Amino acid sequence: MAARARGTARRIVIWSRRPETRLALQKQPWCDATADTPEEAVRHATLVVLAAPVEKIIELARQIAPALPAGAIVTDVGSVKGELTRACHAAMPATAFFVGSHPMAGSQKTGWENASADLFDKRVCFVTPLADTAATHAKATETVARFWRDLGSEVSTVTPDEHDEIVAHISHLPQAIATSLCSFLAQKNPAWRNFSGNGLRDTTRIAASDATMWIEIFQQNRDEVLRALSRFQDELQGLHAAIANRDWPEVRTRLDRGKTYRDAFRP
Structure with a gap:
């Protein structure tokens, strides 16, 4: 919703685990298309955001890896970064990049029904590249940081363990x-x-x-x-x-x- 409202994406494709959620999202003006599988959702993506429970993010990263186009950047919104970042980085093919992130936004409510386009406005978002990939992932890190800044966040770059x-x-x-x-x-x-x-x-x-x-x-x-x-x-x-x-x-x-x-x- 924020990406559509702020004009940061040409096309937004969403996959959700529940069929009923995918059906509901098809009717939302900020969603261009829904996919039946995670692989289908990322097949033509330049940026992928994994917004799932922490324990599912690594699983999703491994699942989508073979379908990622060359140059694709993958990030996430998980609230824990150490083990997750290392596992997702290891799951990526040689032609794709993983840079973790964690927007400090939201509330005690869950589900897309509780979303809002200004959720990230003036909220801190951590971007957490691995220290040993700082050089090779510099451009990808800046792309992820710019994405969150464009959504209104104040970005802070730290290591996953920090x-x-x-x-x-x-x-x-x-x-x-x-x-x-x-x-x-x-x-x-x-x-x-x-x-x-x-x-x-x-x-x-x-x-x-x-x-x-x-x-x-x-x-x-x-x-x-x-x-x-x-x-x-x-x-x-x-x-x-x-x-x-x-x-x-x-x-x-x-x-x-x-x-x-x-x-x-x-x-």
Whole structure:
């Protein structure tokens, strides 16, 4: 939708796993054609975007590889990049290129019905070329970066492993915290939720996200998520100790540090 609205593609062909989705997309003005197979969808493509659950992206990359035309560039939108990028790169034929990407956009809702043409506007998008392919994939990397910039994103280029460390802290850890908070409160009186204000609602919005998707993300980025959780547990234990010891200056230090960090978020 964004590519059509911003004029970045001459022709858009989409494959979806579900026949009913392919049928529905045939009626959308931003979709030129739907394909019955992934191979058919990519046969004449210059740029392929794999928008699927993390565990399916590698499978799709291997499936489409024999059908890719010479010079084709493949990217993805997976939220974990290390193992995925290396496997997809290895799956490519000698005449095609894989450069991973991850737009930090979306919500707790899934499905094309919840899409919008301005989804990527002013959102960060990571582009994650492998370090040892930086020279050979330079043009492909720039093409992928330009694609996301044309859709309105602010592009940041990092290695796949750097990406996984970053998102473990700024994306996967918040999901784990929001989910754990709701899981904890679910064991209390159910009526309490009716008293909740915006604080609880804002803090736990992403707890409504799809569980299957997040299990896959935690599996794929397990080591970095565990490191982030361990460090957060130390932080939470520090606050617990400060309150238990009536160390209010330390509590204030933590509150002020948190407020300063939150106040510095970009609009």
